[in-house]
Amino acid sequence: MIRVLIADDDAMVRAGVRAVLATAPDIDVVAEAVDGHDAVEQARRHRPAVAVLDIRMPGTDGIEAAAEIRGTVPATGVVMLTTFGEDDHILRALGCGAAGFLVKSGDPADLIAGVRAVADGAAYLPPKIAARVVAHLAASGAGSQAGRRAAARDRVRALTAREREVLAFLGGGLSNGQIAQRLRVVEGTVKAHVSSILARLDMDNRAAAAVVAHEAGIVPPAAPGPP
Template sequence: MIRVLLADDEAMIRAGVRAIVRTDPRIEVVAEAADGREAVDLVLTHRPDVALLDIRMPRMDGLAATAEIRRVAPATAVVILTTFGEDAYISRALGDGASGFLLKAGDPRELITGVHAVADGGAYLSPQVARQVIAQFGGGRAAREAEAAARLEGLTQREREVLALVGAGLSNADIAARLFLVEGTVKSYVSAILGRLGMRNRVQAAVLAYEAGMVDTSDT
């Protein structure tokens, strides 16, 4: 069972998200918060597997709450719920340790998929959100792809295969099954990739994979 906390200052949004995740019998909503400070407190009380956070909340916004949750409860993965036009906030959240980004107006199935992905130790970027983030980096598409490709030159072929699947949001277990590897081996590959690329988390690696054109969108 995946234990989830919801945090949004709008009761109707919380009700909608709650209704979606409850369609999956493997997901349990254990707590709900109306602001970021309350979300952090409830994470400490309930220790959920995943925290779904809105960006704009009173007392403490979703970005500050993300950083605090990752500091005090690192076992809880954070997924940011966002809307179009908030791409600058998404960029900031990358450095705060968020494991996923989902659009409130997106396909409800993405919410279920994203919760499972981050609960399994993976990362999940809604394809539309990934494009928003990548668009911020400046320069034309060809230039961005060339720069991303240059950063990947030091990776082995197997590391590239793993990175592409990280970009698609697959967990270590899913990647192991896809590539016929032991899960511990995949974990070692992911750690090596992050180290070689100088990245803090899987979401940053996923964005680079998108930017380099490595991600098969049928996998996302």
């Protein structure tokens, strides 16, 4: 059972997220929080597999909470709830170790898929959000979009052929176990490749590496997920 914490200052949003997750037989919402400080306390108390945090909350926001949760309860993966126009916040959340991102107005099925993916150790970066991040990086002065794509391709070319293959699957939101099945290798081999990829790309989390995979244009088409 995947134990989940929900944090949002809007009671209706919390109720909606809980209702969606309640339809999944393998997910159990064990706690709710109304702000980032409360979320950190609830995460320490309940040790959920996944914390679903609103990216903006009063007081301690979701990004600060994500950083503290990742630092004090590292086994808890973080999924950020965002709205359009919050691209700066998404970039900050990536830097704080968030592993998944979901748009509040998105498909409810994405919420379940994102929680499952992050609980399984994967990064969940839907193509629409990945495209926004890539475009925002270019618009923010971090290089033109074409320039960033070229730089990402150069960085990816420095990887081995197998590492490029693994990075592509990371960008597609696959867990180590799923990648192992695709490549017909043991999961430990995939873990070693992921560690090497993160070191070579000078990154400390899978979601940031997934952005590079999207920038380089190597992410394979999404496969149908479980119901």
